[in-house]
Amino acid sequence: MPDLFFPASNLLRIDLTARKFQIHAIPENILTTYLGGRGLGAYLLYQHTAAGMDPLSPDNPLIFTTGISQGLPTPFSPKVVLTTKSPLTNLYLYSVSSGKLGHSIRKAGFMAIIIKGQSEDPVYLNIVDDQVEFKSATHLWGEKTLASQNIMLAETGTRTAGTAAIGPGGEKLIKYASIMNDGKTYRAFGRGGAGCVMGAKKLKGIVISGSRKIQPIDPEKFKVVQQNIRKGLDDNREWAQRRHTFGTGEDMPWMNRHGMLPTRNWQSGSFEEKKLAGIAPTLNKDKWPRKNIACGPFCPNPCSHFIRITDGPYKGAHADGPEYETMYAFGSNCGIDKFDAIVAAGQICDEYGIDTISAGLTISFLMECFEKGLINTSHTDGISLNFGDDAAAIQSLEKIVMRDGAGYLWGEGTRRLAEQISGSGSFAMHCKGLEMGGYESRGFYGQALEFALNPKGGDHHAFGLPARTEAAAGTHKNITGKGEEIKKAAIDRIIGDSLVLCSFPRNFTVPLYPDLVNALSGITVDTEEISRIGWRILTLERLFNTRDGLSRKDNTLPARLLQDPLPEGPNKGSTVPLEKLKDDAYTALEWDLETGIPQQNLLKKLKMVL
Numbered sequence: 097m098p099d100l101f102f103p104a105s106n107l108l109r110i111d112l113t114a115r116k117f118q119i120h121a122i123p124e125n126i127l128t129t130y131l132g133g134r135g136l137g138a139y140l141l142y143q144h145t146a147a148g149m150d151p152l153s154p155d156n157p158l159i160f161t162t163g164i165s166q167g168l169p170t171p172f173s174p175k176v177v178l179t180t181k182s183p184l185t186n187l188y189l190y191s192v193s194s195g196k197l198g199h200s201i202r203k204a205g206f207m208a209i210i211i212k213g214q215s216e217d218p219v220y221l222n223i224v225d226d227q228v229e230f231k232s233a234t235h236l237w238g239e240k241t242l243a244s245q246n247i248m249l250a251e252t253g254t255r256t257a258g259t260a261a262i263g264p265g266g267e268k269l270i271k272y273a274s275i276m277n278d279g280k281t282y283r284a285f286g287r288g289g290a291g292c293v294m295g296a297k298k299l300k301g302i303v304i305s306g307s308r309k310i311q312p313i314d315p316e317k318f319k320v321v322q323q324n325i326r327k328g329l330d331d332n333r334e335w336a337q338r339r340h341t342f343g344t345g346e347d348m349p350w351m352n353r354h355g356m357l358p359t360r361n362w363q364s365g366s367f368e369e370k371k372l373a374g375i376a377p378t379l380n381k382d383k384w385p386r387k388n389i390a391c392g393p394f395c396p397n398p399c400s401h402f403i404r405i406t407d408g409p410y411k412g413a414h415a416d417g418p419e420y421e422t423m424y425a426f427g428s429n430c431g432i433d434k435f436d437a438i439v440a441a442g443q444i445c446d447e448y449g450i451d452t453i454s455a456g457l458t459i460s461f462l463m464e465c466f467e468k469g470l471i472n473t474s475h476t477d478g479i480s481l482n483f484g485d486d487a488a489a490i491q492s493l494e495k496i497v498m499r500d501g502a503g504y505l506w507g508e509g510t511r512r513l514a515e516q517i518s519g520s521g522s523f524a525m526h527c528k529g530l531e532m533g534g535y536e537s538r539g540f541y542g543q544a545l546e547f548a549l550n551p552k553g554g555d556h557h558a559f560g561l562p563a564r565t566e567a568a569a570g571t572h573k574n575i576t577g578k579g580e581e582i583k584k585a586a587i588d589r590i591i592g593d594s595l596v597l598c599s600f601p602r603n604f605t606v607p608l609y610p611d612l613v614n615a616l617s618g619i620t621v622d623t624e625e626i627s628r629i630g631w632r633i634l635t636l637e638r639l640f641n642t643r644d645g646l647s648r649k650d651n652t653l654p655a656r657l658l659q660d661p662l663p664e665g666p667n668k669g670s671t672v673p674l675e676k677l678k679d680d681a682y683t684a685l686e687w688d689l690e691t692g693i694p695q696q697n698l699l700k701k702l703k704m705v706l
Contacts, residue, residue, distance in 0.1 A: 104207065105132075106122065106207065109212075132161060132207050132594055134177050134192075134593035135593075135636075137178070137190055140161070142636060142639070149181060152183055158180050159180060159209070160197075160209040161209075162198045167199055167310040168310055168616065171322060171325040171329075172394070172598040174390070175597060178275065178285045178290055180293050184272050184289040184529050191287055195392045199258070220300045224304075233299075237267060240449075242447065248261070249303060254303060260302045268295070272292075274449050275294055282446040288552060313616060317611065317614060320615075325601075328605065329397055340388060340399055342377040344420040351535075352372055358424060358429050365536035365667065375428065377423075387402045415443040416446060421534055422441070430486075432489060437486035441455075458506055461525065463481045464520075467483065470517050470518065470520055471517060476492070523656045525656070527654075528554070528646075540567065545681050575676050586634055587627055588606045591626055628702060632704060636704065648682075659671060
């Protein structure tokens with residue numbers, strides 16, 4: 097039985113239309129081939145969707161997957177993966193979130209939950225071990241994300257359960273709606289519109305708890321892995337302390353010096369020093385102190401934060417973090433230098449349940465359109481959208497979350513917006529429909545490949561975030577060999593997402609991945625085999641998209657990055673030589689050079705299970 101090799105590895109299938117559920121064992125060969133988390137989610141999505149399927153169809157599954165790390169005191173393991181087809185990009189989507197949800201799923205006995213169908217009326221799920229209760233959520237429809245989770249917990253009497261819920265953003269089918277979880281810590285499945293899928297299913301939320309006691313296959317090996325992770329943390333104490341104190345934005349000044357911080361809708365990679373001081377946590381720590389919190393259980397170096405604004409025009413605003421990506425999206429990229437305004441924007445996104453990156457970049461795109469004269473106040477419901485105007489940004493965001501007036505179209509994302517605004521396509525900063533994470537790529541060729549190739553689109557996470565590594569190594573403008581760099585970074589990230597572990601301490605956790613697999617499962621892997629598994633998952637994600645018609649021509653970047661030289665900074669004058677980079681990457685990944693499609697010889701080499 098698979099349970100002997102991967103404890104608590106059942107699959108829970110839920111049909112919202114029929115209000116029924118079934119429990120199955122996940123075959124052993126699937127777990128040994130794809131591990132769990134991101135890999136298992138990719139496999140299940142491939143199996144449970146058909147080519148060309150509408151992401152808002154009842155048949156599009158929401159798939160929650162854990163890894164072998166969950167349900168145990170594994171350091172850096174408060175993680176869970178959600179996989180679906182994105183309504184924003186019409187492509188593969190996976191999203192990683194923190195919190196206790198993943199541990200709750202595993203303790204209920206599951207490594208995967210597949211939710212299909214569409215409820216006639218709003219519903220939420222109460223899952224306790226091997227039982228599923230379908231509870232009316234009509235009274236919750238319209239509630240914000242935190243209130244919804246608190247009410248569900250009160251009604252089910254399970255105060256310590258894992259929770260997830262959509263807000264009005266998902267109910268109103270905003271294409272970049274998120275799913276929020278873990279209540280007041282505001283953890284998010286943020287990117288690509290999973291909350292929109294959940295809203296289309298009339299699924300308001302999930303409450304899950306379990307009593308399963310999970311033991312490592314080899315307790316002594318597990319103890320050694322735990323000790324080695326803690327040693328790695330001790331050996332990297334300076335980094336750990338900075339991340340603990342300032343969070344994910346701790347190196348914004350370093351990024352700005354390297355010309356890596358997108359500014360004013362990616363017109364530049366550098367924000368003026370005086371303005372940067374208004375938003376960078378290390379530069380405003382005295383004015384805007386933040387409270388450190390853990391994003392979930394078993395994190396030995398909490399780096400999340402909570403802040404409440406106590407004075408000024410945004411008095412009372414509060415938010416998780418804000419994390420770097422939120423500070424970039426609503427800060428430098430909108431030309432805004434007010435930290436309290438970013439907190440206010442983050443609160444709106446969290447409570448209504450939408451992605452901060454897509455929302456911020458939609459607004460920055462509109463600001464550039466406005467300043468270029470492509471739109472005017474007749475198109476913006478009277479709002480003058482200029483870079484640096486925080487009040488206009490907040491007003492626009494409020495229209496988005498309510499889908500009010502012009503805000504209805506703004507909730508469709510920048511790709512669809514650009515189709516409606518003549519002359520704007522070259523600076524709509526998305527890849528394959530997903531707005532880009534905050535890493536300027538002109539002069540950072542690995543990061544450019546990350547955005548162009550990864551299966552989600554403009555995501556900064558999926559292929560390992562190479563910009564920081566290549567900047568430190570001085571390889572940022574290399575072309576030859578860049579494909580191998582990206583391949584390794586992608587594989588390392590994919591395995592981490594499949595275990596499922598936090599990506600931040602990767603410098604000292606990646607070498608321990610084989611040891612963790614060997615300690616927590618009944619299979620034995622070495623570094624070579626773990627790399628092969630990662631490459632296999634990468635290839636499967638690619639196959640999902642090529643099955644829907646994606647090819648080499650779709651692995652592209654906004655024209656701004658290909659044609660407009662950086663106007664300033666250390667990479668002044670740079671553009672991205674994308675086609676040469678793609679040739680190098682396709683060769684390393686063994687994809688067909690003309691089409692970008694993995695061929696049969698690669699599938700045989702990797703022993704794909706489809």
